[in-house]
Amino acid sequence: MFNVKKIRDMFPLYRLYPNLVYLDNSATSLTPQIVMDKMNEYYSQYGVNIHRGVYSLSHRATEEYDKARKTIAGFINCDPSELVFTKNASNALNMIALMYGDKYINEGDVIVTSELEHHSSFLPWLKLSQRKGAVLRFVPLNRDGRITAENFRKVMDEKVRVVALTYVSNVMGYITPIKEIISLAHRNNAVVIVDAAQAAAHIKIDVNDLDCDFLVFSAHKMLGPTGIGALYGRKRILETLDPLEYGGDMNASVSKDEVTFKDAPFRFETGTPPIAEALGFARAVEYVNSIGLKDIARHGQMLHQYAIDRLAGLPGLKLYNPGAEIPIISFNIEGVHPHDAATVFDENNICLRAGHHCAQLVSKWLECMGTLRASFYIYNDYRDVDKFVETVKEAVNFFRKVSGEHY
Amino acid sequence: MNNLENLYRQVIIEHYKYPRNKGLKGFSQKRLYNPSCGDDVTMETKVEDGIVKEINFEGNGCSICCSAASIATELLKGKTVREAKSIIEKFYALIKGEEVDGEDELEEAAVYRGVSQFPARVKCAALPWKALEQILDGEENER
Numbered sequence: 001m002f003n004v005k006k007i008r009d010m011f012p013l014y015r016l017y018p019n020l021v022y023l024d025n026s027a028t029s030l031t032p033q034i035v036m037d038k039m040n041e042y043y044s045q046y047g048v049n050i051h052r053g054v055y056s057l058s059h060r061a062t063e064e065y066d067k068a069r070k071t072i073a074g075f076i077n078c079d080p081s082e083l084v085f086t087k088n089a090s091n092a093l094n095m096i097a098l099m100y101g102d103k104y105i106n107e108g109d110v111i112v113t114s115e116l117e118h119h120s121s122f123l124p125w126l127k128l129s130q131r132k133g134a135v136l137r138f139v140p141l142n143r144d145g146r147i148t149a150e151n152f153r154k155v156m157d158e159k160v161r162v163v164a165l166t167y168v169s170n171v172m173g174y175i176t177p178i179k180e181i182i183s184l185a186h187r188n189n190a191v192v193i194v195d196a197a198q199a200a201a202h203i204k205i206d207v208n209d210l211d212c213d214f215l216v217f218s219a220h221k222m223l224g225p226t227g228i229g230a231l232y233g234r235k236r237i238l239e240t241l242d243p244l245e246y247g248g249d250m251n252a253s254v255s256k257d258e259v260t261f262k263d264a265p266f267r268f269e270t271g272t273p274p275i276a277e278a279l280g281f282a283r284a285v286e287y288v289n290s291i292g293l294k295d296i297a298r299h300g301q302m303l304h305q306y307a308i309d310r311l312a313g314l315p316g317l318k319l320y321n322p323g324a325e326i327p328i329i330s331f332n333i334e335g336v337h338p339h340d341a342a343t344v345f346d347e348n349n350i351c352l353r354a355g356h357h358c359a360q361l362v363s364k365w366l367e368c369m370g371t372l373r374a375s376f377y378i379y380n381d382y383r384d385v386d387k388f389v390e391t392v393k394e395a396v397n398f399f400r401k402v403s404g405e406h407y
Numbered sequence: 408m409n410n411l412e413n414l415y416r417q418v419i420i421e422h423y424k425y426p427r428n429k430g431l432k433g434f435s436q437k438r439l440y441n442p443s444c445g446d447d448v449t450m451e452t453k454v455e456d457g458i459v460k461e462i463n464f465e466g467n468g469c470s471i472c473c474s475a476a477s478i479a480t481e482l483l484k485g486k487t488v489r490e491a492k493s494i495i496e497k498f499y500a501l502i503k504g505e506e507v508d509g510e511d512e513l514e515e516a517a518v519y520r521g522v523s524q525f526p527a528r529v530k531c532a533a534l535p536w537k538a539l540e541q542i543l544d545g546e547e548n549e550r
Contacts, residue, residue, distance in 0.1 A: 336470075337468065338469075339444045339445075339468075339469040339471075339528070340415075340469045340470050343411070343525055343527070343528060344411060346525070347410060347411055355443055355445055356442075363445075369445055370445050398411060398415075399415075402412070402415045402417070402420050403420045
């Protein structure tokens with residue numbers, strides 16, 4: 001296990017709340033000092049606009065911004081020209097549905113998705129299919145609630161134009177066999193969009209190796225700032241797409257009746273971007289790289305296994321995904337609404353998520369009114385897990401006590 | 408009594424387990440939904456001659472929300488619309504932890520003072536009462 005104490009020292013929130021047990025990392029991660037410092041550096045040392053000024057300060061800001069894009073592109077092994085900055089992963093997924101979907105999807109075409117999708121990976125395609133008269137098709141989940149390549153084969157045929165799937169489920173923590181799925185989809189010339197919002201903080205992503213057509217992720221789930229995300233698009237596809245928004249910086253030349261656009265990625269980024277956030281995003285990537293995704297994954301798995309060993313078989317507890325690869329534990333106290341149970345955790349300074357997790361199709365598949373979800377990251381340790389497990393027991397006992405045996 | 412015990416008082420659990428006036432009959436209705444947590448409640452009232460003759464509810468959600476709906480149906484029945492609205496105002500003040508003039512008018516519902524210790528749960532208790540308030544204000548759902 002790497003040095004959690006040292007890592008925690010990097011996160012100012014722990015100085016303010018030393019007893020905080022933060023287990024809501026799938027919603028957003030905490031922010032390390034070095035990311036804030038980088039953003040501060042921009043504002044305090046070269047906080048001017050990019051791509052515009054013909055003066056040294058602007059040149060410096062532009063250099064930093066372009067370098068940030070290069071760093072983030074390197075993180076997923078794509079060319080910087082294939083990496084568009086967006087507001088977040090949701091924004092990126094909507095852009096893809098609006099830019100690619102609107103251009104290439106026709107009546108009767110099939111879009112394959114799944115019940116494991118976050119609303120942001122599902123709703124843009126639901127609305128597009130309604131506009132276009134296209135058909136949504138769901139990969140049947142297996143008994144554990146997983147997307148499998150075998151089940152993907154069953155829904156794949158020549159009518160499928162788009163496959164929009166999550167790399168890691170934000171409720172179940174399962175890794176989708178996305179590489180195999182992409183290869184199967186490409187045999188039928190379908191385009192694959194990968195929602196890597198949960199994956200990016202935990203597994204090494206290589207878009208060349210995956211051979212995906214689009215992939216999106218958010219900075220704030222991997223120690224970066226809020227308000228910025230990334231859209232990877234295969235170059236030869238991006239080049240065919242029209243921008244959604246028009247304005248400053250995205251055009252090449254403008255006359256009274258004509259406009260030409262810059263090449264990707266700039267044509268998709270109009271207006272002054274969140275410059276400090278882009279720099280903070282890149283710094284977060286560097287920090288994650290310095291710790292190493294392999295070690296991060298190992299740490300997460302250790303905490304996860306430690307927690308599952310202590311939770312499995314506890315009476316009054318329902319575990320939905322004990323076999324998850326990514327350290328996400330979805331559970332309920334039997335007979336207790338997740339929001340009632342969450343209050344017990346809140347009383348013990350444990351932050352976790354309760355409800356639908358922006359993925360109501362999963363709740364429906366699990367046939368529950370939402371779940372409690374604990375998700376771990378690099379600053380969590382065994383003590384956090386111990387407190388968490390103790391509170392699970394406390395919650396079970398508490399609701400038994402206040403309600404007689406049958407709450 | 409700690410904060411948690413103060414929140415999950417016996418009265419609240421009782422109303423959650425054995426809800427009163429559950430099931431809609433088709434009077435004036437209002438459905439309110441909290442998409443972030445899934446609380447989903449529909450309240451209905453029959454008002455005649457300025458008096459709330461009947462209140463029913465339907466829905467599902469956490470115990471705080473569902474019990475608050477159940478308790479409201481009993482407490483506000485038989486009150487004039489004006490009295491009912493005044494009690495609703497008192498309930499809002501109570502769950503926010505404010506001083507309430509005439510708290511005794513809240514009867515059983517006074518146990519919801521414990522909610523004020525849990526800012527994240529105030530909206531759960533308020534949801535059914537908000538629905539009732541909107542019906543009484545004449546903001547009906549189209550049925």
